[in-house]
Amino acid sequence: MANTNSAAHVRVIEETPAYWRVVFDYPPFNIIDADIFESLQDLLIRMDTSQNLRVVVFESAIPDFYLAHFDLTGKIGNITTAVGASGLPILMDTGVSSEFVLACDMRFASRENTRLGHPEVGVGVHPGGGGTERLPHLVGRGRALEIVLSANDFDGDTAERYGYVNRALPDAELDGFVEALARRIASFDRRALAAAKNLVNQVSLPSADRLLDAITSFGTALTWPEAQHRIQAVLERGLQRDTDFEKSWPEVLGNLGETEKKGMSR
Amino acid sequence: MANTNSAAHVRVIEETPAYWRVVFDYPPFNIIDADIFESLQDLLIRMDTSQNLRVVVFESAIPDFYLAHFDLTGKIGNITTAVGASGLPILMDTGVSSEFVLACDMRFASRENTRLGHPEVGVGVHPGGGGTERLPHLVGRGRALEIVLSANDFDGDTAERYGYVNRALPDAELDGFVEALARRIASFDRRALAAAKNLVNQVSLPSADRLLDAITSFGTALTWPEAQHRIQAVLERGLQRDTDFEKSWPEVLGNLGETEKKGMSR
Amino acid sequence: MANTNSAAHVRVIEETPAYWRVVFDYPPFNIIDADIFESLQDLLIRMDTSQNLRVVVFESAIPDFYLAHFDLTGKIGNITTAVGASGLPILMDTGVSSEFVLACDMRFASRENTRLGHPEVGVGVHPGGGGTERLPHLVGRGRALEIVLSANDFDGDTAERYGYVNRALPDAELDGFVEALARRIASFDRRALAAAKNLVNQVSLPSADRLLDAITSFGTALTWPEAQHRIQAVLERGLQRDTDFEKSWPEVLGNLGETEKKGMSR
Numbered sequence: 104m105a106n107t108n109s110a111a112h113v114r115v116i117e118e119t120p121a122y123w124r125v126v127f128d129y130p131p132f133n134i135i136d137a138d139i140f141e142s143l144q145d146l147l148i149r150m151d152t153s154q155n156l157r158v159v160v161f162e163s164a165i166p167d168f169y170l171a172h173f174d175l176t177g178k179i180g181n182i183t184t185a186v187g188a189s190g191l192p193i194l195m196d197t198g199v200s201s202e203f204v205l206a207c208d209m210r211f212a213s214r215e216n217t218r219l220g221h222p223e224v225g226v227g228v229h230p231g232g233g234g235t236e237r238l239p240h241l242v243g244r245g246r247a248l249e250i251v252l253s254a255n256d257f258d259g260d261t262a263e264r265y266g267y268v269n270r271a272l273p274d275a276e277l278d279g280f281v282e283a284l285a286r287r288i289a290s291f292d293r294r295a296l297a298a299a300k301n302l303v304n305q306v307s308l309p310s311a312d313r314l315l316d317a318i319t320s321f322g323t324a325l326t327w328p329e330a331q332h333r334i335q336a337v338l339e340r341g342l343q344r345d346t347d348f349e350k351s352w353p354e355v356l357g358n359l360g361e362t363e364k365k366g367m368s369r
Numbered sequence: 370m371a372n373t374n375s376a377a378h379v380r381v382i383e384e385t386p387a388y389w390r391v392v393f394d395y396p397p398f399n400i401i402d403a404d405i406f407e408s409l410q411d412l413l414i415r416m417d418t419s420q421n422l423r424v425v426v427f428e429s430a431i432p433d434f435y436l437a438h439f440d441l442t443g444k445i446g447n448i449t450t451a452v453g454a455s456g457l458p459i460l461m462d463t464g465v466s467s468e469f470v471l472a473c474d475m476r477f478a479s480r481e482n483t484r485l486g487h488p489e490v491g492v493g494v495h496p497g498g499g500g501t502e503r504l505p506h507l508v509g510r511g512r513a514l515e516i517v518l519s520a521n522d523f524d525g526d527t528a529e530r531y532g533y534v535n536r537a538l539p540d541a542e543l544d545g546f547v548e549a550l551a552r553r554i555a556s557f558d559r560r561a562l563a564a565a566k567n568l569v570n571q572v573s574l575p576s577a578d579r580l581l582d583a584i585t586s587f588g589t590a591l592t593w594p595e596a597q598h599r600i601q602a603v604l605e606r607g608l609q610r611d612t613d614f615e616k617s618w619p620e621v622l623g624n625l626g627e628t629e630k631k632g633m634s635r
Numbered sequence: 636m637a638n639t640n641s642a643a644h645v646r647v648i649e650e651t652p653a654y655w656r657v658v659f660d661y662p663p664f665n666i667i668d669a670d671i672f673e674s675l676q677d678l679l680i681r682m683d684t685s686q687n688l689r690v691v692v693f694e695s696a697i698p699d700f701y702l703a704h705f706d707l708t709g710k711i712g713n714i715t716t717a718v719g720a721s722g723l724p725i726l727m728d729t730g731v732s733s734e735f736v737l738a739c740d741m742r743f744a745s746r747e748n749t750r751l752g753h754p755e756v757g758v759g760v761h762p763g764g765g766g767t768e769r770l771p772h773l774v775g776r777g778r779a780l781e782i783v784l785s786a787n788d789f790d791g792d793t794a795e796r797y798g799y800v801n802r803a804l805p806d807a808e809l810d811g812f813v814e815a816l817a818r819r820i821a822s823f824d825r826r827a828l829a830a831a832k833n834l835v836n837q838v839s840l841p842s843a844d845r846l847l848d849a850i851t852s853f854g855t856a857l858t859w860p861e862a863q864h865r866i867q868a869v870l871e872r873g874l875q876r877d878t879d880f881e882k883s884w885p886e887v888l889g890n891l892g893e894t895e896k897k898g899m900s901r
Contacts, residue, residue: 207511208514208518209511209515209518241510241511266508266532269511287622288519290622290623290624292490292493292595292596294590294593295590295593296490299495299518300514302495302502302582303501303505303513303517305579306502307513308510
């Protein structure tokens with residue numbers, strides 16, 4: 104019944120013309136690199152031109168990973184500089200990983216299996232795809248600063264309590280809840296949905312100016328020697344190669360700079 | 370001791386000159402139509418000219434309903450177009466139902482008996498009295514979109530967790546809590562309360578421009594054929610006539626468009 | 636190992652060049668007067684010129700008090716009018732008590748021992764050091780109005796649920812949690828931390844205009860006869876003298892105006 108394009112890393116399943124599921128399937132970790140980014144750009148164009156579409160649900164085909172993180176081995180093509188169909192940097196359209204999630208209209212997480220966070224500062228850079236602009240509106244300034252400056256992972260309960268996600272649901276109920284919500288919204292009139300979203304967006308989306316500032320600053324941060332040093336350190340320890348490390352690497356970020364710290368203390 | 374004007378659908382009980390209770394008493398469902406709206410306008414003028422007033426608590430005399438919803442049978446007079454004493458549309462002053470609650474300074478709900486939501490999109494229109502402008506500031510963009518786009522009811526616990534209400538309290542404690550808070554605030558100096566509210570309002574109220582945009586768009590949405598079709602469908606199923614339906618009608622909104630949905634799927 | 640300046644009421648312990656602890660030690664209640672305010676100003680200048688500093692944790696040496704409140708006996712020197720090194724009123728830099736806490740980047744509280752609130756309206760004035768500007772962004776308009784207009788204390792659980800603090804932790808875990816977080820952040824690169832904070836601040840700090848409005852209005856409010864009357868009343872009942880009263884005085888604020896209330900009711 105469904106129309107599946109299984110070739111892509113970003114697989115679109117048209118459950119109905121009004122309700123699509125998009126499945127990230129880019130083993131081993133769903134890391135965001137130039138390939139997956141291009142697929143996202145194509146998807147955005149396809150979504151914009153589908154006049155019956157009301158709802159898109161994004162999910163992962165890989166059991167232990169949703170979207171890992173921005174590629175740190177150089178396979179990012181022109182992600183940080185390219186301009187998309189909208190005339191804005193393509194990084195602004197979707198963000199990456201947590202930022203992709205934050206750029207969605209709603210977020211639903213597994214109570215047991217969620218690890219959500221912003222590790223950027225722990226590798227010497229900072230969020231550049233909207234995280235610093237979108238988080239404060241959702242969770243308040245204090246919790247946004249904790250998330251961004253701690254560079255650590257947050258579990259489902261904490262993410263819900265902070266407002267980082269709409270709800271954390273028991274893993275066994277998550278898919279059913281999202282499916283029912285998606286089909287319900289898909290049954291409504293497109294014009295009413297679009298008008299309501301437009302009104303909410305007017306008072307809650309960050310400005311393009313702020314998003315551009317973050318992207319520009321992020322591009323600069325990637326060139327800092329300290330950042331290069333830290334990125335090398337996490338790659339050497341197993342990032343993008345070792346599954347166990349990939350699952351829990353934010354934990355070790357507080358120990359990456361051991362040498363520097365010893366050099367500074369008396 | 371109290372001065373009661375029992376004739377009105379919107380009954381004012383002056384517990385003290387500083388603390389009034391306003392009781393909605395418009396059987397069977399406290400539906401907002403032109404009559405109750407006129408009473409609200411009169412009340413606002415009376416509140417503005419009462420120099421000793423500090424606190425007004427709004428409650429319902431009808432056990433199973435607080436404020437049901439905007440009248441959908443045409444008894445709305447000039448609600449959507451009339452301009453009030455403030456020079457702004459009267460719909461902006463108070464909103465309707467959930468929007469009335471959102472326009473209040475604080476919200477306290479029964480943990481067991483609350484059903485709070487924005488069903489507008491489910492009947493083919495969208496919130497027009499401030500809901501799309503006020504919700505994002507209270508609950509964040511993601512939860513505001515869930516509330517508005519799902520067009521479903523939220524219980525007391527979820528409403529509290531989302532920040533939709535200040536607190537959900539056990540039903541047996543709700544009246545006592547609100548009464549104590551109201552009498553406490555009523556004991557404070559009016560000038561201090563007014564100055565504090567003014568400062569908070571400066572950084573947290575939606576702009577008149579945004580509210581006007583929503584009202585204008587809502588007026589247009591009411592004329593859409595899809596909206597007329599859906600409004601007819603809920604009225605035929607029992608809205609504004611059948612108590613059981615009136616209590617739970619948002620549940621069925623996902624099935625209203627059955628015909629259209631079948632037409633679209635393959 | 637640590638460099639301690641024990642003479643001051645605001646004691647700085649340099650755990651490492653990157654991580655300082657600042658201990659308020661001004662018995663009996665850590666009341667904010669001109670002396671402690673001057674120490675805070677000196678600290679800000681010292682922090683600004685310490686190029687290795689990443690994190691400062693503020694704590695109290697007095698078991699039952701963190702920061703009590705603004706001095707109400709006249710020992711406030713020029714706190715409300717003085718201009719600091721930044722060219723802005725010094726009250727804007729740090730706020731007082733709850734406002735000091737709100738001006739910090741993050742807040743962690745004891746689940747069992749927290750009493751946090753804004754009693755200003757209960758003594759006839761209103762918050763003037765940023766509370767009315769910072770609270771709505773953290774907790775939403777409704778909860779901000781409840782905190783400010785109720786003039787009451789909030790416990791750790793409620794403060795966490797409202798977003799007034801990042802987290803309330805069991806008292807036995809609080810110090811360990813904050814210490815680990817501080818040392819983690821202190822291990823990151825200063826340039827990355829500063830850039831991330833700057834981006835978050837751009838979308839979440841109140842404007843200088845709004846903060847100045849509140850300070851100016853607060854200066855006026857202090858001259859109101861009603862405020863002078865209430866301030867005298869709480870001082871006579873034991874504020875700044877009696878430990879038990881100092882711990883729970885917001886509770887009685889609803890009964891301070893007994894005379895006035897009786898004069899107004901029939």
